[in-house]
Amino acid sequence: MRFSGFRVIKEALTGHKGWQPLWRNPDPKPAYDYVIVGGGGHGLATAYYLANTFRKARIAVLEKGWLGSGNIGRNTTIIRSNYGLPGNQPFYEFSMKLWEGLEQEFNFNAMVSQRGILNLIHTDAQRDAYRRRGNAMLFSGADAELLDRDRVRDMCPWLNFDNARFPIKGGLMQRRAGTARHDGVAWGYARGADRAGVDLIQNCEVTGFRIEEGRIRGVETSRGYIAAAKVGVAVAGSTSRVMEKAGLRLPIESHVLQAFVSEGLKPLIPGVITFGAGHFYVSQSDKGGLVFGGDIDGYNSYAQRGNMPVIEDVIEGGMALMPMIGRARLLRVWGGIMDMSMDGSPIIDRTPVEGLYLNAGWCYGGFKATPASGYSFAHLLATDTPHETARHFRLDRFARGHVIDEKGMGAQPNLH
Amino acid sequence: MLIPHPLLGPRDAQEFTYLGDAALLARPDGMAEGALGAFIDYVYLRDNPAGVHRELWFHEQGDRSWLVVTRNTVTHEIIDAQLARDVALARKGAVA
Numbered sequence: 001m002r003f004s005g006f007r008v009i010k011e012a013l014t015g016h017k018g019w020q021p022l023w024r025n026p027d028p029k030p031a032y033d034y035v036i037v038g039g040g041g042h043g044l045a046t047a048y049y050l051a052n053t054f055r056k057a058r059i060a061v062l063e064k065g066w067l068g069s070g071n072i073g074r075n076t077t078i079i080r081s082n083y084g085l086p087g088n089q090p091f092y093e094f095s096m097k098l099w100e101g102l103e104q105e106f107n108f109n110a111m112v113s114q115r116g117i118l119n120l121i122h123t124d125a126q127r128d129a130y131r132r133r134g135n136a137m138l139f140s141g142a143d144a145e146l147l148d149r150d151r152v153r154d155m156c157p158w159l160n161f162d163n164a165r166f167p168i169k170g171g172l173m174q175r176r177a178g179t180a181r182h183d184g185v186a187w188g189y190a191r192g193a194d195r196a197g198v199d200l201i202q203n204c205e206v207t208g209f210r211i212e213e214g215r216i217r218g219v220e221t222s223r224g225y226i227a228a229a230k231v232g233v234a235v236a237g238s239t240s241r242v243m244e245k246a247g248l249r250l251p252i253e254s255h256v257l258q259a260f261v262s263e264g265l266k267p268l269i270p271g272v273i274t275f276g277a278g279h280f281y282v283s284q285s286d287k288g289g290l291v292f293g294g295d296i297d298g299y300n301s302y303a304q305r306g307n308m309p310v311i312e313d314v315i316e317g318g319m320a321l322m323p324m325i326g327r328a329r330l331l332r333v334w335g336g337i338m339d340m341s342m343d344g345s346p347i348i349d350r351t352p353v354e355g356l357y358l359n360a361g362w363c364y365g366g367f368k369a370t371p372a373s374g375y376s377f378a379h380l381l382a383t384d385t386p387h388e389t390a391r392h393f394r395l396d397r398f399a400r401g402h403v404i405d406e407k408g409m410g411a412q413p414n415l416h
Numbered sequence: 417m418l419i420p421h422p423l424l425g426p427r428d429a430q431e432f433t434y435l436g437d438a439a440l441l442a443r444p445d446g447m448a449e450g451a452l453g454a455f456i457d458y459v460y461l462r463d464n465p466a467g468v469h470r471e472l473w474f475h476e477q478g479d480r481s482w483l484v485v486t487r488n489t490v491t492h493e494i495i496d497a498q499l500a501r502d503v504a505l506a507r508k509g510a511v512a
Contacts, residue, residue: 240464251460253436254489299434300489302466307417307492309430342460398460411459414434 003107022187023067023194028201028226032060034381035219035228037206037242038235039063041072041182042359042366044189044200045374046234046381048106051196053375054382059198060228062221064205068186070237074304074336075367076259076291078272078283080117080177081142084133087392087404088345089140094389095372096142096176102371108188111181111286116271117174118152120159120321122166126277130172137174145173155270163320166277178271179283185370209246209356216355232381234359234373236366237337238302243360246353250360251342251398253413256301256335257293257364258310262328264288273321280317289331292318296338296364298414305335338364343403344416348376348386349395357381358395363416419473419485420497431477437462438470438484441504466490472500 001007001020011018034050036043039061047061063069079099081092103110121127127146134144152171153161161168194200201223208220209231218227235242240252265288274281282292294314297306311333318325341347341361346369348359359377362369376390386393392404398411409415417429439462444454469489475481482500487493 238466240462241466249457249461249463251462253462253464254466299429299487300436300464300469300471301492302490303492307429309428399456413436 003109022191023200026199026201028060028062028204028221028223029199030225031218031227032199033058033229034060035226035231036061037219037231037233038070039067039190039200039202040070040234040236041068041186041189041370042236042362042373042377043234044068044186044193045370046232046359046377047193047198047200048189048196049375049378050382051193051198054378056382057197059193060226061193061198061200062204062206062219062226063200063202064222066202067190067200068183070235071336071338071366072182072186072370074259074334075182076281076283076293077179077182077285077367078117078177078281079112079180079368080174080272081140081368082117082119082133082137082144082172082174082177083406084136085404085406086136088406089136089142091372091376091389091393092369093137093140093142094375095369098371098375099180100176102185102188106188106192108184108191109181110184110188112178113180113286114176114178115283117177117274118147118155118271119172119274119276120152120168121170121172122168122277124169127170134172143174143176145175147171147173156273158268158322158324159273160321160323166275166320179285182367189374206242207245209353211246211353211356214352214354216353230355230357230381232357232359232377234377236339236360236362239339239358239360243351243358246351246356248351248353252361253300253340254302255296255298255338255340255414256303256306257296257338258306258314258333258335259291259293260311260314260330261285261292261332262290262325263331265290265328275317275321278317278320280314280321282318282322290325290328296340296414302337303335304337338362340413340416342398342411342413343405344407344409345404346373346393347395348373348380348390348393350380350384351395417492417494419483419494421475421478421483422497422499423481424479427475427478429473431475432473432483433476435472435474438472438500438503439463440472441484441500441507468495
């Protein structure tokens with residue numbers, strides 16, 4: 001079944017009786033060539049590219065809950081490629097390019113909307129830093145534009161430009177950035193993978209790894225043993241817990257990040273606006289809700305919920321930036337568990353166990369990376385060599401001193 | 417979250433800043449054999465358990481003491497809090 005405008009019209013005229021499930025619900029087979037642990041955005045994208053781009057077969061995705069039940073369903077849907085460091089920026093720009101062709105590629109409406117992201121500037125030093133970052137973005141083939149105060153005012157006249165502590169003096173704009181429909185991304189990849197023959201196995205928790213002579217043989221699951229030649233783990237949030245079963249201790253702490261959505265309002269916010277100094281960023285969903293967030297709570301957590309002080313801090317940031325939202329009512333608050341790595345950058349690499357591969361450490365930037373993460377991880381699994389844009393995301397970079405520390409915070413995960 | 421400070425009683429966690437796993441108290445000996453590997457583990461690797469976790473909190477907006485707080489990372493329940501100084505001295509005594 002292909003989606004198209006004709007199809008929608010036809011179904012509308014025939015009582016919507018022709019729609020079919022987007023994927024099968026198969027039972028696990030005893031053995032696969034490739035087993036992906038984690039049926040979230042990254043795991044599904046990995047299976048999708050492994051089957052469709054790298055033409056591999058006998059692939060399974062094992063998910064302990066339902067597909068897309070982790071952070072792909074709990075994020076604030078922002079896509080962007082506005083990083084500064086050479087280890088990061090080409091990767092995120094690769095991801096941005098994949099986003100731009102994604103819906104055509106997997107024939108599913110992921111509601112990719114390039115409505116732009118604006119990072120606000122409050123000081124001269126910050127302008128210098130953003131000018132430098134903008135140049136780094138341009139070097140990687142991305143787009144970047146430095147806006148002065150008047151141009152920001154044209155775009156968003158309702159921002160508080162004269163805040164005593166953080167007056168707005170301009171912004172760094174990436175017009176190709178934007179938002180996407182988070183669940184749609186997972187569903188599109190899941191459907192595309194399923195159509196290419198990948199078994200998407202839900203309610204199947206990995207409880208252990210069978211490792212013999214330093215080589216992976218398969219995984220123990222709640223639905224029995226599954227043999228596998230290669231196993232890729234993409235379970236951000238629970239990475240430490242899962243990899244502990246393979247005897248690995250990782251440079252990762254799990255932290256909770258909260259997100260918020262207001263009641264639906266009339267169209268107001270043109271794109272994504274980030275107020276880094278005030279720990280607040282916001283966009284507006286197509287339904288009208290303001291989708292916003294701030295910093296992580298700051299302590300280790302697996303709870304998928306945060307605490308009031310950070311909610312208060314985020315709302316204060318929002319009130320400082322755009323006082324008019326004081327009348328809007330908050331509809332929902334939720335939390336997701338982040339793999340906070342020791343330098344704020346992800347890991348896509350082999351592990352000391354032969355045949356066992358790791359995709360982890362996405363901090364709170366995993367959503368925008370979904371296509372490139374899946375592509376690069378599939379590349380690694382299929383060819384045993386890192387994808388060119390992901391070659392710096394190595395597990396041993398900490399030991400070698402080649403950390404990719406975008407914020408310069410050091411080995412302090414709750415500050416990244 | 418309320419942290420039961422051993423000297424000041426229950427205090428709002430907002431008064432504290434968080435550092436991380438209390439294993440950071442056990443800093444390796446930089447002069448020992450294999451110190452490089454020990455420091456890589458110490459600086460970068462974490463147990464990151466889901467469940468009971470012993471961790472360092474600094475009472476920045478209070479008496480500026482370091483505490484070792486035992487907390488459940490799945491429920492956020494705080495089980496115990498001790499002065500980090502006492503924990504470190506007890507550990508030193510145990511080692512010596």
